[in-house]
Structure formats: C-alpha cells, structure tokens
Amino acid sequence: MSNAPVSIALRRVSAAFRSPEGATVAAVRDVDLAVRPGELLTLLGPSGCGKTTTLRMIAGFQEPSSGEILIGEHDVTRLPANRRDIGFVFQSYALFPHLSVFDNVAYGLRVRRKSAHETRTAVAAVLALVGLGDLERRSPSELSGGQQQRVALARAIVIRPRVLLFDEPLSNLDAKLRVEMRTEIQRLQRRLGITTVYVTHDQEEAMAISDRIAVMNDGRIAQLGSAEELYRRPASSFVAGFLGRANLLPATVRASSGGTVTLDVCGAAIKVASAISHSLGERLSVMIRPERILIGPPGGPLDGEIVSRVYLGEKAEYVVQVGGALLQVIRADPPEGETLAPGARVGITLPRDGVQLLP
Amino acid sequence: MRLVAERASERARPQRNHFTRRAFVAAAMAAPFVSGKAGAAGSLNAYSIWPENYARPMMEAFEKASGIAVKFVRFSSGEALARVAAEKNNPQIDVLFGGPVETFTAGQSKGLFEAYKSPSFGDLPSRFKDANGQWTAIADDPLVFMTNSGFLKQHNLQPPGSWDDLLNPAYKDMLQMADARTSGTAVTRIFSILQVHDRNEDAAFAYMKKLRKNIQSYTKSGGGGTLPVGLGQAGGGIFFIVDALFTRQKGYDVQISFPKEGIGSAAECIALIKGAKNADAGKKLIDWATSPDMQSLLAPNKINFIPAHPKVATEPSLAEVLKGAKIIEIDEAWAGSNRQRIIERWIAEVLNAG
Amino acid sequence: MQGDPLRAGVVVALWLLLGLFVLYPLACLLIRAFSDDGGFTLGPIVGALGNPTHLRALRNSLVLASLVGILGTAAGFLFAYAAERTDMSRNARRLIDFIILLPLISPPFTTSIGFVFSFGPRGLITHDLLGMQNAQVYGWASTTCAEALTYFPLAFLALRPLIAAIGGDLEEAGFSLGGSRWQVFRTITLPLTMPGLGNAFLLIFAASLADFATPLILAGNNLPVLPTDAYLQITGMFDLKGGAVLSLLLLVPAGLVFFAQRYLVERRSYVTITGKSGGRARGAGATAWLRWVLWAACAAVTLFILYLYALLAYASAVVAFGANATLTLDNYRVIFTEGVPAIKDTLIIALIGMPLGGLYGVIVGYLIARSRGFGRHMIEIVSMINYALPGTIVGIAYLIAFNDQPFALTGTATIIIACYIFRYSPTGIRTTVALLQQVDRSIEEASFSLGASSLRTFRSVTLPLILPAFFAGLGTVFIRAMTAISATIFLVSINWTLITVRILENMTEVALGPAAAFSVFVIVVVLGVTSLLNVALRRMTTLRVSSLGTAS
Numbered sequence A: 001m002s003n004a005p006v007s008i009a010l011r012r013v014s015a016a017f018r019s020p021e022g023a024t025v026a027a028v029r030d031v032d033l034a035v036r037p038g039e040l041l042t043l044l045g046p047s048g049c050g051k052t053t054t055l056r057m058i059a060g061f062q063e064p065s066s067g068e069i070l071i072g073e074h075d076v077t078r079l080p081a082n083r084r085d086i087g088f089v090f091q092s093y094a095l096f097p098h099l100s101v102f103d104n105v106a107y108g109l110r111v112r113r114k115s116a117h118e119t120r121t122a123v124a125a126v127l128a129l130v131g132l133g134d135l136e137r138r139s140p141s142e143l144s145g146g147q148q149q150r151v152a153l154a155r156a157i158v159i160r161p162r163v164l165l166f167d168e169p170l171s172n173l174d175a176k177l178r179v180e181m182r183t184e185i186q187r188l189q190r191r192l193g194i195t196t197v198y199v200t201h202d203q204e205e206a207m208a209i210s211d212r213i214a215v216m217n218d219g220r221i222a223q224l225g226s227a228e229e230l231y232r233r234p235a236s237s238f239v240a241g242f243l244g245r246a247n248l249l250p251a252t253v254r255a256s257s258g259g260t261v262t263l264d265v266c267g268a269a270i271k272v273a274s275a276i277s278h279s280l281g282e283r284l285s286v287m288i289r290p291e292r293i294l295i296g297p298p299g300g301p302l303d304g305e306i307v308s309r310v311y312l313g314e315k316a317e318y319v320v321q322v323g324g325a326l327l328q329v330i331r332a333d334p335p336e337g338e339t340l341a342p343g344a345r346v347g348i349t350l351p352r353d354g355v356q357l358l359p
Numbered sequence B: 001m002r003l004v005a006e007r008a009s010e011r012a013r014p015q016r017n018h019f020t021r022r023a024f025v026a027a028a029m030a031a032p033f034v035s036g037k038a039g040a041a042g043s044l045n046a047y048s049i050w051p052e053n054y055a056r057p058m059m060e061a062f063e064k065a066s067g068i069a070v071k072f073v074r075f076s077s078g079e080a081l082a083r084v085a086a087e088k089n090n091p092q093i094d095v096l097f098g099g100p101v102e103t104f105t106a107g108q109s110k111g112l113f114e115a116y117k118s119p120s121f122g123d124l125p126s127r128f129k130d131a132n133g134q135w136t137a138i139a140d141d142p143l144v145f146m147t148n149s150g151f152l153k154q155h156n157l158q159p160p161g162s163w164d165d166l167l168n169p170a171y172k173d174m175l176q177m178a179d180a181r182t183s184g185t186a187v188t189r190i191f192s193i194l195q196v197h198d199r200n201e202d203a204a205f206a207y208m209k210k211l212r213k214n215i216q217s218y219t220k221s222g223g224g225g226t227l228p229v230g231l232g233q234a235g236g237g238i239f240f241i242v243d244a245l246f247t248r249q250k251g252y253d254v255q256i257s258f259p260k261e262g263i264g265s266a267a268e269c270i271a272l273i274k275g276a277k278n279a280d281a282g283k284k285l286i287d288w289a290t291s292p293d294m295q296s297l298l299a300p301n302k303i304n305f306i307p308a309h310p311k312v313a314t315e316p317s318l319a320e321v322l323k324g325a326k327i328i329e330i331d332e333a334w335a336g337s338n339r340q341r342i343i344e345r346w347i348a349e350v351l352n353a354g
Numbered sequence C: 001m002q003g004d005p006l007r008a009g010v011v012v013a014l015w016l017l018l019g020l021f022v023l024y025p026l027a028c029l030l031i032r033a034f035s036d037d038g039g040f041t042l043g044p045i046v047g048a049l050g051n052p053t054h055l056r057a058l059r060n061s062l063v064l065a066s067l068v069g070i071l072g073t074a075a076g077f078l079f080a081y082a083a084e085r086t087d088m089s090r091n092a093r094r095l096i097d098f099i100i101l102l103p104l105i106s107p108p109f110t111t112s113i114g115f116v117f118s119f120g121p122r123g124l125i126t127h128d129l130l131g132m133q134n135a136q137v138y139g140w141a142s143t144t145c146a147e148a149l150t151y152f153p154l155a156f157l158a159l160r161p162l163i164a165a166i167g168g169d170l171e172e173a174g175f176s177l178g179g180s181r182w183q184v185f186r187t188i189t190l191p192l193t194m195p196g197l198g199n200a201f202l203l204i205f206a207a208s209l210a211d212f213a214t215p216l217i218l219a220g221n222n223l224p225v226l227p228t229d230a231y232l233q234i235t236g237m238f239d240l241k242g243g244a245v246l247s248l249l250l251l252v253p254a255g256l257v258f259f260a261q262r263y264l265v266e267r268r269s270y271v272t273i274t275g276k277s278g279g280r281a282r283g284a285g286a287t288a289w290l291r292w293v294l295w296a297a298c299a300a301v302t303l304f305i306l307y308l309y310a311l312l313a314y315a316s317a318v319v320a321f322g323a324n325a326t327l328t329l330d331n332y333r334v335i336f337t338e339g340v341p342a343i344k345d346t347l348i349i350a351l352i353g354m355p356l357g358g359l360y361g362v363i364v365g366y367l368i369a370r371s372r373g374f375g376r377h378m379i380e381i382v383s384m385i386n387y388a389l390p391g392t393i394v395g396i397a398y399l400i401a402f403n404d405q406p407f408a409l410t411g412t413a414t415i416i417i418a419c420y421i422f423r424y425s426p427t428g429i430r431t432t433v434a435l436l437q438q439v440d441r442s443i444e445e446a447s448f449s450l451g452a453s454s455l456r457t458f459r460s461v462t463l464p465l466i467l468p469a470f471f472a473g474l475g476t477v478f479i480r481a482m483t484a485i486s487a488t489i490f491l492v493s494i495n496w497t498l499i500t501v502r503i504l505e506n507m508t509e510v511a512l513g514p515a516a517a518f519s520v521f522v523i524v525v526v527l528g529v530t531s532l533l534n535v536a537l538r539r540m541t542t543l544r545v546s547s548l549g550t551a552s
Ligand SMILES: Nc1ncnc2c1ncn2[C@@H]1O[C@H](COP(=O)(O)OP(=O)(O)O)[C@@H](O)[C@H]1O
Pocket: A017, A018, A019, A025, A026, A027, A045, A046, A047, A048, A049, A050, A051, A052, A053, A054
C-alpha cells in the first residue's frame, strides 16, 4: 500500500432514514465535498445536522441513498467498511471491553495477519507514540477517559489507514483534557500525514485543529474554508452565527455606486464594499462581530443604553440597546474604574471595515 | 455411530489435533439424526405394556434363547396403542407385548395387527385367542379388591366380599382406581360391573355413580392406586392381581379379596404389527411368549400372572390366593364393539359427576 | 453491516428452520383441528366449546393459573424483598439462591411426589404431624400450592433486580420528602414494581397454564385441566384430533399472556434505567419487626422445600416408602441398569441440544438486536411461538407434522432435539438481546473499521461480549432437556426415550423408588453441569460483564 496521502470525494451524497412512523427523514442532502490529500478537514455543525451520518458513509457503516464516495481514485460507495482501509475513532471510543489495551491495539494488525513479531513492535511503537507504553496489560475499564481516548487513537492509527475518521472524539473529556488531546491529535495527524475527516460541534475545537472546516446545517454543507475565511467572511447568517459570535442586523440601502454601498444600520450610515450593485431602499442584513464594536461616551452618531454587563477578566461583555436592536459588544481588557451599569447611556461606533454584508 | 467416529478419527490423525476432535464431534452429532434403523434379521422392536420389571427378564430370556436382540420401551396400554395407531403408515415396532385383551380388540378394529397363529395357538382355550390369530394371550390377570389392613382395622371392616361392600360410607373418598380414559384395568373393571349386572347398562351405571362418591382419585394407570392403598393414603381399590400381589411383595400390609358376585379377568396378549419391518423375528417372539418356554418363567421371576398355556401350572401361592374366587368371563366381542360408547358414557355420567 | 451476504444467508437459513420447526407444525395442527374430510370446518372447536367437560377444563385451567400466578408472585416478591432489602447474612442469601434454583432444575413431579406423601389421610404432615384424620391431598389446594412452589422462582428472578434497583436512592428520596414507610412503599416501591409484578404474574400464569405433570398427579377427579385432558384424550382415547382441538383451546390465553407480557416488558424499561444508580443501599428497607416477619415467612417456605427434597432423597434410598424403611441402593441399581438407555438417550440429546440451542439463541438474539425493520419483528415473534405455547400444543403439533412424509422424523433424536432448541432457546435469545442493547454498536463498527469481516467481528468481538447469554442459553436448554416432559412425552420413541418419561412411567407403576432415584440423579447432573458452565463462563470472561458498554 503506498503511503502517499489520498483524497476523499463525496459527490451529491444523500442519506435518508426511515422514522419509526414510516416517514423518510433526509439526514444528508446532496453533499459535495473534496478532502485534499493529507489535510485535516472538520465537519462542524449543530447536533443533528448530519455530521455523523456523513462520516459514517465515508467509513462505510452506512450506505448513501444516492451519490458516490471516492477514496483516492476508487469508488468505494458499495465497498464494506472492512475493506476501505480506514481508521475510525468513536465518540464512545468503542474499545473492546474484553480485550486488553495491547489486544485492542493489535486487533487490526491481527486481522491483517501480520506476524506476531511485527505486531508486537508496531503496537509498542504506537503506544509509545500516544504515551501509553506501560499500560498495555490493562483492561479498558481500568483506564481514565483520556487514556481510553489514546488507546482508541492508537488502535486507529496502528494499521496505517489511508483515511482517519474522528466522530466527536473529545466530547467525553473534561475541558482541560480536551485542549490537550486536540493538540495531540493535530500533532499526530500532521506527523502521519493521513487524510483526516474530523467531526465536532465545538467551533473552538474545529478552529484549533483544522486545515479546513466544512460547516454543516440541516444535512447540507453551508460553507467550506479555512477557519479565518469562515470567521471573517461567513457566507450566511447561519455560518456567521455558528462560528464565533455575531450581531446580525437589518440594513437598508441608502446609496450604491461602483463597488460600495451605503447602508443605514440602526440609524447610522455605513459604507461597505459589495461586488454587486443594489437598488435604493433594498433591505439587507449585515453582520458585525461583537469585538469590533466600540463603546464610547454618549453623543456620537449612534447612542444606546447598557442592558447588561458581564465582567470576565480579560474582557467584558455588554448588551446594548440601540434603537430597536440589541447589540452584543465585547471590550477586551476594560479599563479599571469603568462603571457602565445597566441603564447607562453610551455612544456606539460601528467601524466600517467591521461590517460584513450577508447575501 | 462408533464406526463412523473411528473412521473419521483415523483419517484425521495425521492432521492437527483439533481436526480429530471436530470430526468426532461431527460424527457424534450426526448419528442421532439418522433415522430408520436397518431391519436386520437378528433384531426386533417392541412396545411393552407390561412394566419394565416384568418385561425385562422375559425379553432377556428370549434374547438368550433365540439370539435375537430385542429393543423395547414400556408404555401404558392406551399410550402404546395410540402410538401404534399413529405410526400406522410407518411402523416403528414389530410386536405389541403384554397388556389387557381390550387394548388388542381395540387395535384389531383399527386394523393395526397382522394375523399370526403360533404353534401353541391350538392348545389355548378360545378366550385366550382371536379366532383369526390377530392376537394371542400369554397370561391371565383377574381383577381383585385390595384394601389397606390398617384402614380396615380402624374402621372395623372385613375385606370387602361383595361389590356392594365398596359402597359403604366408611370408604368415602378413600378408594382409588384407574381412569377409563387411559387404563385397560379400568375398562376391564367397568365391563366386569356390566357383566355382574347382566349387561343391564342402566343398573350398572347406577352402581358406578354410587361408587363414585367413595372415589378419592381415578389414576392414570391401572396400578397407580396400589401405592396409596399400601401407604394408607387410600383405603382400597380395584386392581389387577399382579399389581396387588406386587404391592404385598414389597411389604405393604394389604388385603386381597374377591366379590362373591364375581369379577372379570383380562387376558394379557401379544400381537404382530401390520407392516412390521422384522416380521420373522416378531413371529419368533410370539411363538416363544405363547409357549410354556416363557410362561414357566413367570413364577421364578415372582411375576404373578396366571399362565395362559394350559401346560404351565399356576404357582401354588398364587393358586392359594385365587382359591374360591369367582372369575367371570367378559364377552370380548361384545366388549370390543361397545367399548367406545361405554367409556364415553362413563366419562360423562361417572367421571364428571363429581 | 449493510447488504452482507453472510448475514443474508444466515437469515434465510434461520427462516427455513423456523418455518420447518415452528410454523409448519403449527399449521399442521391447525389443519388437523379445522379440517374434516378435506374441507374446512369449525365443527370440532365449536363442539369442544359446547362440551361442558371441556369448558370446565378450560375454566379450571384459567382459574388455576390465576391462583398460582398470584400465590407464586407473592412468594417471589417476598423472597426478593427479603433478599434485597434486609441485611440478611451472606450464607442465608446463598441458601436462598440455592433453594430458588432447586425447583427450576428439578424434573416434573418432584413437588407432586412430596405432596402425595405429606398430605392426605395418612400424610406425613396432615396425619403424622397434625393428627388430622380425613385430609385429602387431591384437588385445588394441593395443585395450586405445588405449582406455586414450583414456579415462584420465576417471579423471584424477575423481581429481584427490580427491587434492588428501586431501593436506595428512590426510597430515600421518598423518606427525605417526609413519607412514612408505608407511604413510601405504597407510592414509590409498589408502583415502580407494578409492571414487574405483572410480568412475574404472567410468567407464572403461562407456566401453570402449560403445566401438565402436577395436575396429572395432584388434581384428582374434580379438577380437570386442559393440558392433562388433551394428553389423556390422545393417549387414552386414541383421539389425536380431539387432543389437538383441546390443546388449541389453550392457544388463546397463551397468546394473550404473551402479548401482555411483551407490552409490560417494553414499558418496564424506565425502571431499570433509573435503577442503575439506585442499587446501593441494601438493607435500607425494612424495620426490625418487618424484617423478622419476612425472614420467618422465607424460612418457612425454604424449610418446606428442603423437606420435600429430603423426602425425595429418602424415597430413593429405601426399599419401600412407608412400608420398609431399610436403606438400599437398589433403586439406584435399577436406574443404572434398566434405566441406562433412558439416561444415555437423555444425555446425548441434552448434550447435542445444548450447543445448538446456545448458538441458535445468540444468533437469533443478535439478529433481533442488530437489525431493523419488519423482518426483525417477525423473527422475534416467530422465534417465541414455541416457547409461548404450552408444551402440549407443541408436542402434539410435532407429532402430527413429523409423523409422515415429507418430514418423517418420528423416532429420531432430531425431533426431540429440535423441540428443545426451538422451545427453550428464548432465554438465550432474550439475554442476548438485553446484553447487546448494552453493548454500543460502535464496538462492532470499530472492528469493521479495523478490517475485520462480519464473521470475524461476530466471533472475536460480539460473541465474547454476549458470552453470558450464550451460557445462559446453554444452561437453559440443558436443564430443560433433562427435566421437561409436556411436549416431549409425545415425541419419545423406541429409539429415543427420556428420563422424565421414565419417571412418569415409574410414578404411575408404583415404582416410586426408581422414580425418586431418577429425580435425584437428574438434579445432581443438572447441578453439576450448570456449575461447570458457571465456572467455564467465569474463566472465559476475565473482564467483568458490568464493564460492558461505553465509557462514560
Ligand atoms: N439510525 C438513525 N435512524 C433514524 N434517524 C437517524 C439515524 N441516525 C441519524 N438519524 C437522524 O439523522 C439526522 C442526522 O443525524 P447525525 O448525522 O447523527 O447528526 P450529527 O452527528 O450531526 O449530530 C438527525 O436528524 C438524526 O435524528
């Protein structure tokens, strides 16, 4: 088996389930996706949006109701899971409870009829790699959650699969361990260079670990891109809202000329760049990240009233009522002695380059 | 089965160990699924209605005398006959051995038997054979009253000497006897009662209904009540003499008596099954069983049947018990043709009257 | 896995077997009962329903089963409550476990034999102990009590985990909110146990409805019941069709019980879910006086059961029970000479049926737990039919179906083995399903993802995880093969006979000693084999069963 990383391609893949009442539920709809060789691509989205189903179709646990799936050059749509050469890390880890750590990790090698010697060395090496060298005789039930996670990882990578698949692997760990493990997974993935699809509903995790992120919503891919692209230029209010926090505000077109539009946002006139021209009076929606909004003394073009303030050390979060809208505002490192109690009047500035027009 | 296993293990020996085991297991598992035992000339199959402890010494003696291997299972008369009837299209046995004549007349009417007259046929009185040789008697077995001595003493009673003695309220709920649905003993008893009442059915049934009040339990088999009577759990009952004497032999303190009006007796018979796969061996068993060869073995084995063959003398202590007993003859032809109707009437009017 | 040819093959093979050994015999039975000279007729069944004797037997069967169900459930609850909610000593708890086991592994008649000797005009208890003169043993009271004693372990086994689950936290929550002991029992313990009680009642109801052996010995003349009557109709009246019709009268109540039970078991799950955390506080349930009442009641029942088995052992070791108390090994000599064919046949049949039944149980259980849709429900229901039906029906159906071509199996061991497998594997099936519901499906998918085929996955991942179910299946099939009679009494033949049938013959032929000796032998063998199975299971599952499932 060549070690060159492979690509994964999904072509108009759909999946449907039959609900207990007999109705058909579309879990994945017409997904097109190309995972580049060697990259770590994350499927991100709210619970129930079809991430797991997509991943399980790539793994071969589930057959698409239509569409095709390619791993490398090969159409694997009808290939059973055990012949796709994948490594899968489950949310529940799915360690074999009746086998020791060693036997768990050796399982895939034994299925592949590797010699005992080869198996020993490979298992020892991979356990060392995940930092579990001395636990191979233990049974899974004698391990902590983090250790179980590492065994699951070791078991998946020891067979040197062409594709690594992770389904919310960190969701059963506590916050600190999550951060530690995601770094580890990223380190390993980089090192092995295996094409990887990673499923999570945690945007921070997704942004930390991924080369690219595919945001899913309601069975479709809403947007695909690097973390920064998605954050800075969300293609929809859904993506904007899901990745980071966003103020979504209605806007009316005041003027439109040669690549710029002047918008009325909460009564303030703001110019933003736009590729298409808009007619006067057209209603649009814009997105402003909370940390881009500036709070100052009242009396500016936009005045508002503080509704709430939460002090969080490195930052403070405010909700400000401006006209009919409630704005989320984040102020990094608020000055000592600042006393913006609810009811206080403040001036708000929307910086021109912080306002993003949504289609 | 052993052969198959051996051959299989031989073939497998050069190979790895678990192959041997697998082959053996396979052979062992396959063996019981193989049906039809080949009808080798030297073997035969039989259902015995005689209990195991009576039939076994007889069959063993026959095996020794003839060299024919006998395989038999014991069933109660009704069950044995039901089986033979069910297997009619595919007979599993060759000979039906032992059991009261009424079972055989019932089987005869269903066409289950093959006529065969053994060499002893001519020596037997007509009561002991079917004219066409459908069945032949190998022994005689009269009914008796058996009572628990302790019970009699406690209630100041003599052993019953008349059918009417059994109607004494002292016996209320204390008599056990067989259920006519399953037991030949019961059928013989009912026909005895009919005979005593000159086949006046209404009178006979009136008597049985009165007797019903004293019945503690009708048992599935003819001898079923002997142990309770022996133990005193029941006061008495009507049984075949073999069962009664067997109870006494085991040490239970029981009295045996006969009604002065007379009581019936059942010829114990043997018959060849129609379509028997080992008919020749079966005929040899019938020849042997109907002859003095077998019947002279009854007494030494403490089996208290009365030999059917006139040339075999009744054992003296058995003859002593029988002294003064009035044994009446039941018309087998009439009994055979009325059996079903009488039993149904008994179920409806007597059994379910309680 | 999707579209797996191996699984498809297994499903097809399974349906062929279910068709042959479940549906076909039942169809033959129905055809026999409803056809007359080739035409369809309701005549026989209408006739049976119009016959006061048979109606009476049906009514008796239902009333008896209800009484036994109530009594047995009460006794099972009592034992379960005492075992789980009082601070009983370890040895006492062990003794209870053993006592509970005895009736489950005993051949039929065991209790009945003891009753016949103990009650009645000269009974050891009624006469010798209590000095009663005219006590009668045959009838309602003794049949009900004997059956309740035989079947209450079913209720105990069903109720015990439930009571353990409800204990501790939930009751303490009740107390903390100010409830009195009685209030807590009435408003928390009882309602939560209710579905379980219902389930236990139905289990016993069904067992009693199908019981043929106890009424045969103890019912006497005034308590005809259907299974016994159907048997007598066939063996006594040579009336196969009449027996078939009678056995069919049992079909309706048996079917109702089956579906009622399924309903209850499905609803019950909420208790077991909440129960996971609650099983801690043993002994937190009962006050001192309540504890003593519970213990006294359990001790009385326990002593009585021990007494019955001591009686059995005694009867097997004396020359003539009640007349000659000389100790002898004669009865054992008899069963190890004359009885050898029966012993050999029974053991061969049990030992072949055991692995086949165990395997069948886990395979069917696996298919039920791991497939979706309509086929799965069909398999689930069809595989339960022979278990839900009274043995008399199954036996008669087999007798009718396999007597003639094209499947002439009468006289073979196959027919008996098949009867056991398809009738007694549901324990294995249910345990498998229950275990698999705890095993996260992803554990099997992990194996696929690592390259293992479905066969390999089943063998090296699934099977080890459901090993306890496999062994439960092995054990049940073996125990039933050694002890059951109601169906197989119709299937024994000249070539293959069974110990239980010999016991019945001996019982009815006054050969009480050999009957008792056979019974003791069966109990010893079953105890031995089930202990071996337990040891083997413990050896093979080094990792605790409770660690199954997912990490949390
Ligand atoms: N086995 C199943 N049967 C029926 N519906 C399912 C099944 N698995 C998933 N679904 C449905 O498909 C949709 C997508 O599920 P899933 O892919 O698990 O979402 P995610 O992993 O993104 O949370 C959900 O609406 C879910 O209810």
